[in-house]
Amino acid sequence: MIGKYVPPGRRQPSHKDSRKSEENRDLYSAQEIKDHFDPAPPNGSETPHRASNVSGSLQDSAATPGKLAWVCLFNDSNGPANPRWDSDKIIFCKRSLRLLPGYVESRKASDTGANETTDTVQTTKNADSETTESAEPVPTAEIVEKTETAKPVASLPEAESHQYQPDQVPIAIFKQIPRTGKSDRVFSFIGYHTISHLEFLEPRSDALVRMLDQKWSYIDKYGQVQQKERTIESWNEALCKKWAVVKFKELDETKFPPPRIERLPDPEPKRASKKSVNEMLAELRMSGEAKKEAEEEGT
Numbered sequence: 001m002i003g004k005y006v007p008p009g010r011r012q013p014s015h016k017d018s019r020k021s022e023e024n025r026d027l028y029s030a031q032e033i034k035d036h037f038d039p040a041p042p043n044g045s046e047t048p049h050r051a052s053n054v055s056g057s058l059q060d061s062a063a064t065p066g067k068l069a070w071v072c073l074f075n076d077s078n079g080p081a082n083p084r085w086d087s088d089k090i091i092f093c094k095r096s097l098r099l100l101p102g103y104v105e106s107r108k109a110s111d112t113g114a115n116e117t118t119d120t121v122q123t124t125k126n127a128d129s130e131t132t133e134s135a136e137p138v139p140t141a142e143i144v145e146k147t148e149t150a151k152p153v154a155s156l157p158e159a160e161s162h163q164y165q166p167d168q169v170p171i172a173i174f175k176q177i178p179r180t181g182k183s184d185r186v187f188s189f190i191g192y193h194t195i196s197h198l199e200f201l202e203p204r205s206d207a208l209v210r211m212l213d214q215k216w217s218y219i220d221k222y223g224q225v226q227q228k229e230r231t232i233e234s235w236n237e238a239l240c241k242k243w244a245v246v247k248f249k250e251l252d253e254t255k256f257p258p259p260r261i262e263r264l265p266d267p268e269p270k271r272a273s274k275k276s277v278n279e280m281l282a283e284l285r286m287s288g289e290a291k292k293e294a295e296e297e298g299t
Contacts, residue, residue: 027185030054037061056095070172102164166195192256197247
């Protein structure tokens with residue numbers, strides 16, 4: 001028995017669609033999260049603080065500009081960008097460090113240390129100038145060439161790392177999950193946290209090299225630690241920047257419930273362009289002619 005035809009607009013969602021909607025209920029897009037913490041002004045005008053996209057893990061808000069308010073944990077092509085989050089709730093970051101407490105003091109300490117290092121190195125060069133001038137050149141065969149997968153050596157002397165007492169401010173953290181469809185909602189709220197430990201690593205320090213070793217390694221499905229492939233250029237680019245190691249502590253979810261993030265309207269699906277009456281008549285005429293030709297060929 002043929003059932004009654006129901007137009008698509010009046011059909012009830014299938015169990016599969018309901019399950020998919022249920023799975024995406026607690027997921028948000030980066031833009032939805034951004035709009036929650038940094039909403040557009042009521043008059044519709046843009047402000048210098050507001051940005052239209054999310055770039056980097058550390059983010060501030062319109063309510064507390066210049067201070068860390070929320071964090072996005074992204075995935076890269078080789079897996080999580082923060083491999084120590086699940087085990088230790090630690091992230092490594094190099095962008096927007098100004099949002100972290102103690103950053104200004106860290107910059108001042110870095111400038112002071114750099115000046116002292118420059119004076120020490122210059123004095124050493126002057127004292128050793130006579131011995132270096134008389135030294136014999138090293139044979140070319142003894143020089144070890146670096147390959148693209150080689151790890152550059154940190155400059156000496158090593159710059160100190162700087163640790164600071166963090167502020168006990170609740171910070172919302174969102175984690176990117178693997179995308180299962182075409183939806184942009186791939187971030188899940190994983191709770192409010194506070195910073196329990198904060199350390200700044202100076203450029204080209206041995207401490208930074210050790211940290212990058214951890215950041216660019218992962219545990220495979222067999223439980224083995226694997227190193228991600230990195231070129232000498234990517235190593236040098238990372239070593240030239242100041243980094244931060246941030247450890248978080250999760251807060252009681254009963255005292256800090258999830259933020260109420262408003263969903264943006266879903267984009268309308270693309271529909272095929274409607275054909276005019278003349279176009280449909282032309283197609284019918286062409287199909288009729290093709291049918292007639294086929295019948296003539298068969299006789």
